[in-house]
Amino acid sequence: MGKYIYGFDIGGTTVKIGLFSLEGVIIKKWEIRTNKREHGKHIIKDVFNSIKNHSIPLSEVIGYGFGVPGPVVNGLIVECVNLGWKNYDLFNEFSKLSGSRSIFIENDANVAALGEAWKGAAVGYNNSALITIGTGVGGGLVVNGSVIEGVHGAAGEIGHIKVIHENGLLCNCGNIGCLETVASATGIKNEFKSLMKSSSLSTRLRGMNEVSVKLIFDSAKENDQLCLAVVDKVSYYLGYACTVLSVITNPNIIVIGGGVSRAGKFFIDKIRKNFDELVFNPAKNAIIAEAKLGNDAGIYGAASLVKNG
Amino acid sequence: MGKYIYGFDIGGTTVKIGLFSLEGVIIKKWEIRTNKREHGKHIIKDVFNSIKNHSIPLSEVIGYGFGVPGPVVNGLIVECVNLGWKNYDLFNEFSKLSGSRSIFIENDANVAALGEAWKGAAVGYNNSALITIGTGVGGGLVVNGSVIEGVHGAAGEIGHIKVIHENGLLCNCGNIGCLETVASATGIKNEFKSLMKSSSLSTRLRGMNEVSVKLIFDSAKENDQLCLAVVDKVSYYLGYACTVLSVITNPNIIVIGGGVSRAGKFFIDKIRKNFDELVFNPAKNAIIAEAKLGNDAGIYGAASLVKNG
Numbered sequence: 001m002g003k004y005i006y007g008f009d010i011g012g013t014t015v016k017i018g019l020f021s022l023e024g025v026i027i028k029k030w031e032i033r034t035n036k037r038e039h040g041k042h043i044i045k046d047v048f049n050s051i052k053n054h055s056i057p058l059s060e061v062i063g064y065g066f067g068v069p070g071p072v073v074n075g076l077i078v079e080c081v082n083l084g085w086k087n088y089d090l091f092n093e094f095s096k097l098s099g100s101r102s103i104f105i106e107n108d109a110n111v112a113a114l115g116e117a118w119k120g121a122a123v124g125y126n127n128s129a130l131i132t133i134g135t136g137v138g139g140g141l142v143v144n145g146s147v148i149e150g151v152h153g154a155a156g157e158i159g160h161i162k163v164i165h166e167n168g169l170l171c172n173c174g175n176i177g178c179l180e181t182v183a184s185a186t187g188i189k190n191e192f193k194s195l196m197k198s199s200s201l202s203t204r205l206r207g208m209n210e211v212s213v214k215l216i217f218d219s220a221k222e223n224d225q226l227c228l229a230v231v232d233k234v235s236y237y238l239g240y241a242c243t244v245l246s247v248i249t250n251p252n253i254i255v256i257g258g259g260v261s262r263a264g265k266f267f268i269d270k271i272r273k274n275f276d277e278l279v280f281n282p283a284k285n286a287i288i289a290e291a292k293l294g295n296d297a298g299i300y301g302a303a304s305l306v307k308n309g
Numbered sequence: 310m311g312k313y314i315y316g317f318d319i320g321g322t323t324v325k326i327g328l329f330s331l332e333g334v335i336i337k338k339w340e341i342r343t344n345k346r347e348h349g350k351h352i353i354k355d356v357f358n359s360i361k362n363h364s365i366p367l368s369e370v371i372g373y374g375f376g377v378p379g380p381v382v383n384g385l386i387v388e389c390v391n392l393g394w395k396n397y398d399l400f401n402e403f404s405k406l407s408g409s410r411s412i413f414i415e416n417d418a419n420v421a422a423l424g425e426a427w428k429g430a431a432v433g434y435n436n437s438a439l440i441t442i443g444t445g446v447g448g449g450l451v452v453n454g455s456v457i458e459g460v461h462g463a464a465g466e467i468g469h470i471k472v473i474h475e476n477g478l479l480c481n482c483g484n485i486g487c488l489e490t491v492a493s494a495t496g497i498k499n500e501f502k503s504l505m506k507s508s509s510l511s512t513r514l515r516g517m518n519e520v521s522v523k524l525i526f527d528s529a530k531e532n533d534q535l536c537l538a539v540v541d542k543v544s545y546y547l548g549y550a551c552t553v554l555s556v557i558t559n560p561n562i563i564v565i566g567g568g569v570s571r572a573g574k575f576f577i578d579k580i581r582k583n584f585d586e587l588v589f590n591p592a593k594n595a596i597i598a599e600a601k602l603g604n605d606a607g608i609y610g611a612a613s614l615v616k617n618g
Contacts (some may be wrong), residue, residue, distance in 0.1 A: 032609065073589055076508070077595060078591075080468040113492070126460075127459065127460050139556075141557065144455075144459055145453065146453075148452055148559075149559075150436065150559020150560070150563045151436050151556060151559055151595075152559055152591050152592050152594065152595075153436075153559070153591065154556055154589060154591045155556070155557060155558050155559040156556075156557070156558040157556040157557075157559075157589055157591075157592075158556065158557070160556045160589040161553055161556055161557075162552065162553075163551075165474070170494065173589055173590060175587065175588075175589065175590075178589075192535055195404060229547060240474075242469065243469075243471065244553060244557070245557070246459075246463060246468055247464070247465075247466040247467065247469045248450065248464060248466075248467070248470075248553070248554065248558065249450075249457055249459060249464050249469055249557065249558070250457075250458075250459020250460055250461055250463040250464035250466075250556045251459070251460065252460045264534060278471060279326055279467055279483065279484075280464065280469040280482055280484065280487075281482060281483060281484075282380055282387075282461050282466075283459070283461050283463040283466075284462045285461065286461075287459075290535070
């Protein structure tokens with residue numbers, strides 16, 4: 001009987017690799033570069049070579065979980081635009097290399113949600129949601145311990161809830177006014193620029209062209225009026241998105257992750273305040289919490305796919 | 310081995326009762342009045358007496374499913390305001406009367422969604438949603454064949470997605486701008502009155518104070534400009550709500566039910582048009598269809614609770 005699980009989080013720049021005990025303790029983690037040449041055909045071989053040369057004999061591994069950056073339906077990858085994969089048969093490719101058939105594949109945001117549910121902020125809750133706020137806004141929904149994939153792999157695509165019905169901005173998805181257009185790092189920076197032009201709110205950042213999201217949040221914490229207005233607007237839409245989730249899957253807990261969530265309690269409190277003002281009363285007791293696993297959520301969640309079979 | 314299932318749909322005015330074969334064929338259905346006196350303590354006894362005196366011996370019944378008008382969590386009724394029930398132990402009450410322990414309880418909108426999935430418009434689809442448009446707007450979500458209850462019984466409360474962020478109307482739930490305020494029968498009539506006051510659109514109904522939703526839709530079908538504007542607005546918000554569902558649980562099919570859905574293909578086509586314009590591209594193939602079971606969806610779904618155990 002094997003003693004280990006591998007969890008892989010395949011991104012456009014690196015593949016994160018985690019070696020776990022069956023109890024979900026991380027034993028070792030490392031990264032390799034994602035080789036996207038020739039439609040990403042080398043990625044899976046690179047992953048296998050990286051673990052093959054490792055100190056753990058593969059005979060002691062009970063299975064392999066993968067998070068991939070694109071929609072997955074019943075373990076089949078629909079498309080990963082960033083990697084050049086389309087209807088890519090990862091299961092078969094990795095099975096040929098490893099000889100294993102204990103291979104599980106899921107969307108990266110969904111595995112991050114599973115990771116937070118297994119070993120992060122949502123431990124002990126059977127019904128949770130993750131909203132990740134980085135370059136884009138992603139998400140994953142866990143109901144009764146399992147992730148909801150959706151029939152087109154689009155479940156949990158919280159960033160593409162339309163939140164602005166008039167004069168919204170164009171989203172990367174082609175639609176207008178998605179949550180991602182106002183709550184992603186890009187959206188936050190756009191909102192800063194737009195408010196700097198259109199308002200006379202005081203700010204110590206006036207005249208600066210390129211400011212980081214961290215600087216916007218740090219300034220808001222120090223009561224910079226314009227930055228506060230930006231953060232308040234972003235928090236409104238995130239609080240609103242949480243209320244939408246609370247009347248659809250009605251989770252115990254909504255976890256806020258991704259780079260932008262590092263703004264911490266200050267940010268979570270503002271999201272909470274908006275949630276409290278907008279929520280459907282029976283769902284008001286949902287918890288809103290900061291993610292705990294950071295960039296490791298994906299490898300944890302990928303490993304949990306194996307654990308849950 | 311029993312040969313029958315009973316499905317009950319308990320409403321504020323009547324209790325609908327359906328006797329089903331194990332295959333889900335309805336053998337007989339009837340209604341009794343809902344006796345709400347003394348905090349609804351007589352209802353379950355009345356239900357039992359009604360089936361006890363029936364021609365089928367209860368020894369041939371394998372189980373009993375109930376749809377109730379309020380939130381249910383893990384088979385426990387939180388509250389049914391209309392019936393006077395609060396933390397009411399329906400399982401135990403009915404078990405004492407019937408001697409059975411094969412008793413299943415779920416929210417009425419959720420059982421309606423299960424009914425449509427079992428024998429109605431969503432047959433053959435594992436992941437479906439029902440939006441019921443009547444006095445209020447309700448809903449239910451089926452994922453992998455099971456209904457999502459939510460931890461506070463608030464899952465599928467689609468009517469309480471906020472859809473209007475500015476100058477929305479007060480909803481029965483206490484919030485402002487919920488889908489229910491614009492897409493329920495009441496919301497549609499309010500919108501008609503409001504547009505009649507504020508616009509100069511031509512209408513054959515000008516000057517009429519109380520018009521039915523049916524008359525509004527019938528007039529819209531005959532190209533009445535003001536009624537068309539009302540229907541277009543309602544369809545926008547329903548199409549929008551469908552897009553929200555399509556990035557959260559991402560169903561195969563969204564079924565539109567409730568009295569207002571009798572407006573038929575004309576209405577569904579308008580909802581579809583708005584959905585197509587607003588949907589996240591990967592989820593664009595969702596089907597939007599009219600409900601098939603009408604007022605019987607609840608008893609079918611209640612019976613299906615027994616079938617699915």
